[in-house]
Structure formats: structure tokens, C-alpha cells
Amino acid sequence: MSVEIKGVRSLKGGLSEGQNGYENTAFEKEKGYGSMDTNVDTNVTVEIEQDTGDDFEYNAYQKTLLFIQDGLSASYKRHNTVIWTAIAIILFLAYFVYFALALNYRFGDEGSWRLLGFTIFGVVLLVIVKLSNAYEKELDDWWDSTQDLRDSKALGRFETFINWFLKIGVFAGVVAYIVIDIAIDHPQNLISVAGLVLYIIIFYITSVNPARVNWHTVFWGIALQYVFALMILRTQWGYDMFKWLGDRVTEFLEYVMAGVIFVFGTSWGDHFFAFKVLSIVIFFFTFINIMYYLGVMQAIIKVLGRFLAFCMGTTPAESINAAANIFVSMTESPLMIRPFLKDMTRSELHAVMTGGFATIAGSVLGAYISFGVPANHLLSASVMSAPAALAISKLSYPETQKTKASNNDFSKMEKSPEHNIIEAASNGATSSIKIIGAIAVNVIAFLSLLAFLNATLTWFGDRVGIEGFTFEYICSYVLYPVAYFMGVETGDCRKVAELVGVKTFTNEFIAYGNLKVLIQNRKDLGNYTDYFNTTEWFWENDNVILNITGQVLEGGFITEKSEIIATYALCGFANFGSIGITLGGLGALAPTRKSDLTRMVVRAMICGNVACFLTACIAGLLYKPF
Numbered sequence: 001m002s003v004e005i006k007g008v009r010s011l012k013g014g015l016s017e018g019q020n021g022y023e024n025t026a027f028e029k030e031k032g033y034g035s036m037d038t039n040v041d042t043n044v045t046v047e048i049e050q051d052t053g054d055d056f057e058y059n060a061y062q063k064t065l066l067f068i069q070d071g072l073s074a075s076y077k078r079h080n081t082v083i084w085t086a087i088a089i090i091l092f093l094a095y096f097v098y099f100a101l102a103l104n105y106r107f108g109d110e111g112s113w114r115l116l117g118f119t120i121f122g123v124v125l126l127v128i129v130k131l132s133n134a135y136e137k138e139l140d141d142w143w144d145s146t147q148d149l150r151d152s153k154a155l156g157r158f159e160t161f162i163n164w165f166l167k168i169g170v171f172a173g174v175v176a177y178i179v180i181d182i183a184i185d186h187p188q189n190l191i192s193v194a195g196l197v198l199y200i201i202i203f204y205i206t207s208v209n210p211a212r213v214n215w216h217t218v219f220w221g222i223a224l225q226y227v228f229a230l231m232i233l234r235t236q237w238g239y240d241m242f243k244w245l246g247d248r249v250t251e252f253l254e255y256v257m258a259g260v261i262f263v264f265g266t267s268w269g270d271h272f273f274a275f276k277v278l279s280i281v282i283f284f285f286t287f288i289n290i291m292y293y294l295g296v297m298q299a300i301i302k303v304l305g306r307f308l309a310f311c312m313g314t315t316p317a318e319s320i321n322a323a324a325n326i327f328v329s330m331t332e333s334p335l336m337i338r339p340f341l342k343d344m345t346r347s348e349l350h351a352v353m354t355g356g357f358a359t360i361a362g363s364v365l366g367a368y369i370s371f372g373v374p375a376n377h378l379l380s381a382s383v384m385s386a387p388a389a390l391a392i393s394k395l396s397y398p399e400t401q402k403t404k405a406s407n408n409d410f411s412k413m414e415k416s417p418e419h420n421i422i423e424a425a426s427n428g429a430t431s432s433i434k435i436i437g438a439i440a441v442n443v444i445a446f447l448s449l450l451a452f453l454n455a456t457l458t459w460f461g462d463r464v465g466i467e468g469f470t471f472e473y474i475c476s477y478v479l480y481p482v483a484y485f486m487g488v489e490t491g492d493c494r495k496v497a498e499l500v501g502v503k504t505f506t507n508e509f510i511a512y513g514n515l516k517v518l519i520q521n522r523k524d525l526g527n528y529t530d531y532f533n534t535t536e537w538f539w540e541n542d543n544v545i546l547n548i549t550g551q552v553l554e555g556g557f558i559t560e561k562s563e564i565i566a567t568y569a570l571c572g573f574a575n576f577g578s579i580g581i582t583l584g585g586l587g588a589l590a591p592t593r594k595s596d597l598t599r600m601v602v603r604a605m606i607c608g609n610v611a612c613f614l615t616a617c618i619a620g621l622l623y624k625p626f
Contacts, residue, residue: 114248129299163216170223181234182621188487192620195485196222199610199617203395212398217312221391224311225384225618232380233622239376246375253366256283273443273513278436280366282429288327288362289428293416297327301336304386314390315403317344318351322386329364329435330356330573331585341590345401349593350600350607351393353582357574357608358389360508364439367509371516372523377564381571381615388611396607397600439509442577446506468541475501486569486613487620492562495542495555496569503570504609507577511570514555515563522557561623569616574608 231238304323324333461469503511
């Protein structure tokens with residue numbers, strides 16, 4: 001509803017009798033309703049939210065209320081920062097009163113440590129966000145002002161010395177650890193080193209421009225992977241920490257059952273994938289969107305992005321994208337760097353695509369956890385894949401152009417468009433529809449195509465007397481070297497090769513579904529007997545038969561080491577189906593770069609796969625049963 005004001009005259013007192021609108025009060029001046037110049041005849045249209053139902057004929061009572069309302073509104077606008085700061089301080093103090101009472105009441109159990117850990121994390125994150133908002137521009141300006149100093153020859157020589165000192169120290173430490181610990185206790189793990197070196201050599205030879213490869217990025221990308229893997233696979237505290245985090249994520253995802261049972265009833269188990277797995281995607285997607293609205297995700301991604309850029313020498317945009325891919329999918333992470341896409345170099349665009357292919361989204365990570373895949377290793381693989389993607393991308397497609405990136409780009413991340421937390425939750429749930437729809441139709445389509453392909457191959461095999469000639473059978477031999485050089489147990493290489501083939505040519509959902517069967521079979525066999533005791537079970541083709549019960553474990557099983565390596569190798573979106581998703585998403589965000597994206601997308605998909613293989617190699621190298 002609007003009202004047109006003509007010939008505004010008075011500076012006082014609400015509304016003039018007989019006028020269809022506001023007078024030009026001081027409050028109206030602040031709200032922009034009229035002009036303070038009484039000598040100018042103006043025509044102003046004012047939007048009035050109140051529905052009076054009387055064609056704006058106000059009585060004295062209504063005029064008084066409107067005057068008070070405008071006064072309070074203007075006062076709030078002047079002091080809203082102070083008001084919300086006071087509310088935040090009160091809530092902050094109230095929480096810490098509760099925190100102190102809780103720790104005083106009971107300390108030492110898992111719940112108290114959880115409360116302590118999340119409180120420390122929250123405080124650190126809050127401090128980072130506030131300091132970043134307050135001083136980021138000043139820090140960026142200071143960094144730009146020191147450009148001449150950083151370009152000086154003396155400082156350049158010092159930086160070169162420090163870089164080589166650190167590289168030699170890290171390399172020597174890694175070699176010493178491998179020789180002293182791994183080579184003596186687990187010499188079979190050294191096969192993974194050969195795989196790591198082999199992948200680097202192959203991608204160096206096939207690089208777009210081998211002479212321009214930045215070995216600093218490659219070295220530190222692999223070194224960061226090694227550090228993460230060393231922490232989770234070779235230290236008890238690291239293993240326990242990631243296992244605890246995995247257990248908490250699993251526990252958190254179980255809350256989805258409240259919605260599942262309400263919507264689908266208690267018979268939801270008859271359709272586990274549709275009702276449980278896809279519901280987890282909805283729940284996690286909604287949670288992530290709320291975190292974006294609150295600014296938590298941007299703060300975490302910005303910190304991780306700066307860390308990757310500092311360590312690896314990558315540009316802000318590609319570093320932010322790599323960090324975002326730890327949490328969100330290949331179509332969502334580029335949204336955070338949308339302003340930079342059109343001006344990115346081809347190498348930067350290649351790194352963005354590789355990062356999307358090499359990682360999985362947090363929403364589907366929850367689905368894989370529901371399959372029984374170890375949550376701690378999925379979390380570790382998600383983190384390790386970020387530096388791996390940058391390393392292999394810069395090895396395969398090194399920088400050959402001058403970038404337009406600057407250190408100020410870290411402060412240009414796009415913010416959430418939602419206005420409140422309810423809208424963020426609703427939009428997150430609604431946005432997940434296309435994700436779960438894509439997952440459902442892709443799984444149906446690819447499983448159907450795979451069944452048709454296997455039936456066709458089996459028919460052709462039968463014509464020449466070959467039994468069981470399927471797509472998985474072909475992959476088990478063609479990709480056998482890939483599994484072997486990742487460090488998979490020799491007896492499990494064909495099965496892991498099958499999983500890699502299914503993941504690459506169909507999608508990772510189907511591959512993890514197949515891995516779920518192998519994991520469950522090993523658990524069932526362990527419940528039945530010690531699987532090293534082969535007197536109580538035997539192999540029949542690829543199946544395991546239990547002597548006493550006669551139970552058939554279809555597909556057999558793989559060892560724990562092979563299971564962990566497979567978990568890392570499959571932890572990415574790199575498959576031929578995702579090529580279309582990547583081109584569609586990035587092409588819509590940067591339509592002027594479609595030709596560049598199309599030329600590089602297959603190479604980026606292969607690099608994404610190999611980034612996962614690199615993390616699997618390091619997991620195979622450092623594997624030690626706890």
C-alpha cells in the first residue's frame with residue numbers, strides 16, 4: 001500500500017489534518033520519507049506496511065502510535081549495534097556460567113571433555129572471525145605495502161634458504177621414519193612408496209608443460225597429506241581423536257531418524273537407501289546451510305584456505321575452493337569464488353575442477369558412514385584430498401599465465417543470501433532436493449546400465465566358454481596394478497580394483513555400496529570365527545561359505561588394511577558422470593570460460609582420481625593396526 005505526498009510543508013508533529021500521508025518530521029528525514037526543503041514542491045511515494053483499512057484516515061490515537069513506532073524504529077537503527085552487542089555479551093556470559101557449573105558438577109567423563117573441546121573450538125573460531133572482520137583489510141593493506149620488501153633480493157635469498165631448509169628437513173624426516181619404522185616392522189607397506197613415485201613420474205611426463213611445474217606446490221601438497229596420515233594412522237592420540245570425531249558425526253547423523261520414522265513409519269528399513277541414506281543427505285545439507293548463514297563455514301574455509309595458500313603457494317581463489325571442497329560439493333564450492341572465475345587462469349580453473357573431483361561433500365559423507373565405512377578414515381580422507389588435489393593439478397597443468405589474484409581476495413568470499421536462521425534451514429532442505437534427486441536417479445540409471453552391460457558381457461563370454469565375464473571382472477584385471485601399487489594386500493587387489501573401476505565408470509555411491517558388503521562380510525565372518533582359521537570356512541569362486549551354518553557371504557571379504565586403502569581411494573567424485581555436473585555448474589557461473597572448461601575437464605577428472613590414489617598410497621604406507 002502506498003500514499004503520494006505533495007507539497008510537504010511542516011517540520012513538526014505527525015500528520016496534518018486532511019492530508020493523505022506523512023508530514024516531514026525529523027524521524028521521516030532519517031527514514032528517507034520526504035525532503036527537508038519546504039520551498040520545493042515534491043511528489044513522494046511512501047510504502048506503508050500497516051493495513052489500516054480506512055484509506056489512511058488516521059485518528060489521534062493512531063497518529064500517536066505511528067509517531068511512537070517511528071521513534072522507536074529510528075532509535076533502534078541508531079543503536080542496533082550497541083543493543084545486539086549487549087545481547088551477545090549477556091548470552092556469552094550466561095553460557096560460561098553454565099560451562100563453569102557443568103565442569104564443576106562433573107568432570108572426567110566423555111561428555112565433559114566434549115563440552116570442553118567444543119567450547120574451546122567455538123571461542124577460537126569466534127576470535128578468528130572477529131579479528132578477521134576487524135583487521136583483515138588493515139592486514140591486507142600492510143601485506144601489499146611490503147611488496148617491495150618481499151621482492152628484494154636479500155629477502156628472496158633468505159626465503160629460498162628457509163624453503164630449502166624446511167624441504168630437506170621434512171624429506172629427511174620422512175625417509176628416516178620410513179627406514180627406521182616402516183621398513184623394519186611393515187616392509188610390505190613400501191609398495192605404496194613405489195606407487196606414489198610412479199604417479200608423480202607419469203603425471204610429470206604427461207604434464208601440459210613439465211618445464212613450468214612448481215615443485216614447491218607438489219612437495220608441500222604431498223607433505224601435508226603425509227602429516228595428516230601420520231597423525232591418524234601412526235599415533236594413538238591421533239587415531240583416538242579422529243575415531244572420536246567419527247563417532248560424534250555418526251551420533252549426530254542418527255538424529256535424522258526422528259524425521260525418517262515420522263514421515264515413512266517404522267517400516268523404513270525395507271527401503272534403507274531411499275529412506276535412511278537420502279534422508280541423511282537432506283539433514284546434513286540443511287545443517288551445512290545453517291552454518292553458512294551463521295558465517296561458521298566461511299570462517300573455517302577462510303582459515304584453511306589461507307593455510308593451504310601459505311604452505312603450497314597457491315592463489316587465494318583456488319585455495320579457498322580446495323578448502324571448501326572438504327565440506328561441500330563440486331557445484332557449491334565454486335559459488336564462494338564466483339567473482340574470480342571469469343578472470344582465472346587455465347591452471348587455476350583446472351585446480352578448481354580437480355578439487356571438486358578429488359573430494360566428496362559433507363552431506364554424502366554422512367551417507368557413506370551409514371554404509372558402515374569407517375567414519376574416522378572418511379574424515380581424514382576428506383581433509384587429505386584438498387592438498388592432494390592442488391598438488392596433482394599443478395603437476396599436470398602448471399601455471400603458464402600471469403594470475404590476477406591478490407591477497408585481498410580472501411576477504412571477497414560471497415556471503416549467505418538468507419535473512420534468518422529459519423530461512424537458511426528451509427532453503428538448505430529445499431536445495432537438497434536436487435542433490436538427492438541426482439543421487440537417486442544416477443544410482444538407478446547406472447545400476448541398470450551396469451546390469452545390462454554385465455548381462456551383455458556375460459553373453460559374449462559364454463559364446464567362447466568364459467564364465468563370469470563382467471565389467472567388474474574386466475576392471476579387476478585392468479586396474480589390478482592401481483590397487484597393487486596403492487599397497488592393497490595381494491589377495492584383495494582384484495576386489496579393490498573392481499571397486500575403483502565401478503567408482504570411476506559409474507559413481508562412488510555404488511562403489512561404497514559394494515564396499516559395504518565386503519565390510520559386513522568380514523564382520524560376519526569375524527563373529528562366526530577367526531577368519532585366519534580356514535578350517536571352518538572356504539572360498540567358492542568369489543564367495544565365502546561357512547561350514548557349520550552353510551551361510552554364503554557373497555563377494556567374500558577384504559582385510560582391514562585393504563578396506564582402509566579402498567576407503568581413501570574411493571573418497572572423491574571423480575567419475576565420468578560428474579563431468580557433466582562440473583561443466584553444468586561451472587559453465588553457469590562462468591559462461592565465458594566454457595571452452596576452457598570443456599578442454600580441461602577430462603584431464604581434471606583423471607587428476608581427481610589420482611589425487612584419491614595418492615591419499616590411498618600414503619594410507620597404505622603408514623597403515624598400522626591398532
